[in-house]
Amino acid sequence: MAAAAPPPPPTPAPTPPTGLPQSDSTAPFGHTLFSRIRLATPADVPHIHKLIHQMAVFEKLTHICSATESDLSSTLFNSPPFQSFTVFLLEISHSPFFNPPPSSGSGFAPIDRIVNLDLPLVDPEAESFKSSSSGPENDVVVAGFVLFFPNYSTFLAKPGFYVEDLFVRECYRRKGFGRMLLSAVAAQAVKLGYGRVEWVVLDWNVNAIKFYEEMGAKVLPEWRICRLTGPQLEAYRDAM
Amino acid sequence: MAAAAPPPPPTPAPTPPTGLPQSDSTAPFGHTLFSRIRLATPADVPHIHKLIHQMAVFEKLTHICSATESDLSSTLFNSPPFQSFTVFLLEISHSPFFNPPPSSGSGFAPIDRIVNLDLPLVDPEAESFKSSSSGPENDVVVAGFVLFFPNYSTFLAKPGFYVEDLFVRECYRRKGFGRMLLSAVAAQAVKLGYGRVEWVVLDWNVNAIKFYEEMGAKVLPEWRICRLTGPQLEAYRDAM
Numbered sequence: 001m002a003a004a005a006p007p008p009p010p011t012p013a014p015t016p017p018t019g020l021p022q023s024d025s026t027a028p029f030g031h032t033l034f035s036r037i038r039l040a041t042p043a044d045v046p047h048i049h050k051l052i053h054q055m056a057v058f059e060k061l062t063h064i065c066s067a068t069e070s071d072l073s074s075t076l077f078n079s080p081p082f083q084s085f086t087v088f089l090l091e092i093s094h095s096p097f098f099n100p101p102p103s104s105g106s107g108f109a110p111i112d113r114i115v116n117l118d119l120p121l122v123d124p125e126a127e128s129f130k131s132s133s134s135g136p137e138n139d140v141v142v143a144g145f146v147l148f149f150p151n152y153s154t155f156l157a158k159p160g161f162y163v164e165d166l167f168v169r170e171c172y173r174r175k176g177f178g179r180m181l182l183s184a185v186a187a188q189a190v191k192l193g194y195g196r197v198e199w200v201v202l203d204w205n206v207n208a209i210k211f212y213e214e215m216g217a218k219v220l221p222e223w224r225i226c227r228l229t230g231p232q233l234e235a236y237r238d239a240m
Numbered sequence: 241m242a243a244a245a246p247p248p249p250p251t252p253a254p255t256p257p258t259g260l261p262q263s264d265s266t267a268p269f270g271h272t273l274f275s276r277i278r279l280a281t282p283a284d285v286p287h288i289h290k291l292i293h294q295m296a297v298f299e300k301l302t303h304i305c306s307a308t309e310s311d312l313s314s315t316l317f318n319s320p321p322f323q324s325f326t327v328f329l330l331e332i333s334h335s336p337f338f339n340p341p342p343s344s345g346s347g348f349a350p351i352d353r354i355v356n357l358d359l360p361l362v363d364p365e366a367e368s369f370k371s372s373s374s375g376p377e378n379d380v381v382v383a384g385f386v387l388f389f390p391n392y393s394t395f396l397a398k399p400g401f402y403v404e405d406l407f408v409r410e411c412y413r414r415k416g417f418g419r420m421l422l423s424a425v426a427a428q429a430v431k432l433g434y435g436r437v438e439w440v441v442l443d444w445n446v447n448a449i450k451f452y453e454e455m456g457a458k459v460l461p462e463w464r465i466c467r468l469t470g471p472q473l474e475a476y477r478d479a480m
Contacts, residue, residue: 037480052394052395052397055394056395061395064395065395066395066396066397067394067395067396067397068397071396071397071398072397075392075397075398075399079323083319083324084323084324084390085390085392085399111480147392147394149390149391149392150324150325150389151389151391151402151404152315152325152387152389152404153404154292154295154307154387154404154405155292155296155301155304155305155306155307156306156307156311157292157306157307157308157311157312157315158311158315159315159325160469162391162402164391164392164393164394165394180480183476183479183480184480186468186473186476186479187476187477187478187479187480189473189476190473190474190476190477191477195469195473196467196468196469196473197467197468197469197473198465198466198467198468199465199466200463200464200465200466201463201464201466202462202463202464203462203463203464204462209464209466212466215468216468216472216473216475216476217466217467217468217472218466218467218468218469218472219464219465219466220464220465220466220467221464222442222443222444223440223441223442223443223464223465224440224441224442224443224449224459224460224461224463225438225439225440225459225460225463225465226438226439226440226441226449226452226457226458226459226460227436227437227438227457227458227460228426228436228437228438228455228456228457228458229400229435229436229437229458232456232457232458233426233429233430233435233436233437233456234430235456236423236426236427236429236430237427237430237431238427239423239426239427240277240351240420240423240424240427
């Protein structure tokens with residue numbers, strides 16, 4: 001599905017609800033979070049699958065979400081990063097990232113950022129989203145992802161990137177991570193000399209539209225998506 | 241740019257305007273046209289470039305069309321067909337296609353169709369659109385193209401095809417060729433086990449919308465395209 005709505009600019013994090021598991025309190029820097037954007041690898045498929053399912057719940061579209069781990073494994077990671085379907089993962093740790101990320105062989109240098117919060121953050125799903133890159137020195141969780149791939153503008157005669165999905169888990173929202181993920185895709189597009197980054201948004205999602213416009217994007221009001229799928233697509237099996 | 245509007249279902253061809261060059265009258269089958277859809281090769285770039293320019297004129301968007309032959313040559317044909325940006329060309333001849341198409345090494349079998357017209361067809365640009373596949377037995381012209389590439393649905397965990405452009409030269413419109421080109425993409429998607437074929441249309445282009453719906457597509461009313469380009473994209477060069 002299309003890009004999930006990142007929230008409007010950061011607001012103070014709410015007080016952790018009573019009864020939820022508390023976050024790892026070994027963090028030596030108070031309410032500091034260490035974040036990293038890295039390329040996903042096949043070892044991350046279980047987390048990517050769970051994130052996609054959470055996104056479907058968020059969009060109330062679970063009835064059209066049929067992705068399995070096996071489907072993802074067989075369709076992602078078949079081409080070098082950026083040349084086809086590519087996933088950036090957002091990782092969060094309470095301590096600095098000493099361990100290198102899993103190698104994707106791409107030469108893409110992970111992007112590290114330190115985020116200071118007003119209040120401690122509780123991740124009730126920290127255990128089930130423990131990252132494959134977790135090491136002895138830190139406890140790394142997967143907090144979100146962006147899936148993108150090349151598209152093409154004939155008028156520019158240049159590739160661009162199309163962002164199919166942008167998702168941050170609920171407890172990490174309103175902290176600038178959605179902006180970080182989208183900025184990472186935009187920065188990579190500039191680095192490759194590409195002409196555009198595009199994605200879609202629901203017309204009623206005014207917070208998301210405001211956020212995207214603040215990031216420099218223009219919303220194109222006149223274009224509509226046409227989709228041929230299911231039995232209507234299947235009907236073309238013997239059409240030619 | 242996005243898919244140019246194919247016209248509504250066929251209507252009788254207009255009488256050829258006086259003063260225009262007449263078409264090759266050696267056709268042995270009266271008003272019969274032989275059409276073929278084949279993969280484009282680098283030798284077709286000059287024609288693809290001219291078609292893109294005609295499309296920009298049709299869409300009144302020449303001011304944002306900066307594609308050069310050199311840009312096209314360096315950005316297309318870098319991956320095997322269907323794995324990245326792919327172009328199907330529509331070729332027309334007044335006699336049957338005996339000569340094989342230029343090899344693209346893809347194993348894609350060209351699609352041949354015979355089209356019977358009520359009136360003779362005049363192609364005033366036949367000379368400048370003479371195909372690289374023209375042989376001694378026939379005079380082949382390039383009449384249109386479709387440019388498409390893989391996209392991805394996370395909910396299906398399957399690739400699809402996105403159709404960036406669909407264009408048929410003016411004198412070949414209203415004869416079913418737009419449908420042929422789009423059907424060829426849909427048939428290839430089914431063959432590869434893909435989940436969707438998608439493209440965009442201008443909301444005021446009611447003829448095109450009607451045509452696409454007749455082909456089985458659904459128009460998604462709520463989604464809007466967001467585009468980050470030009471200086472706004474360039475601003476992300478040092479963002480990360």
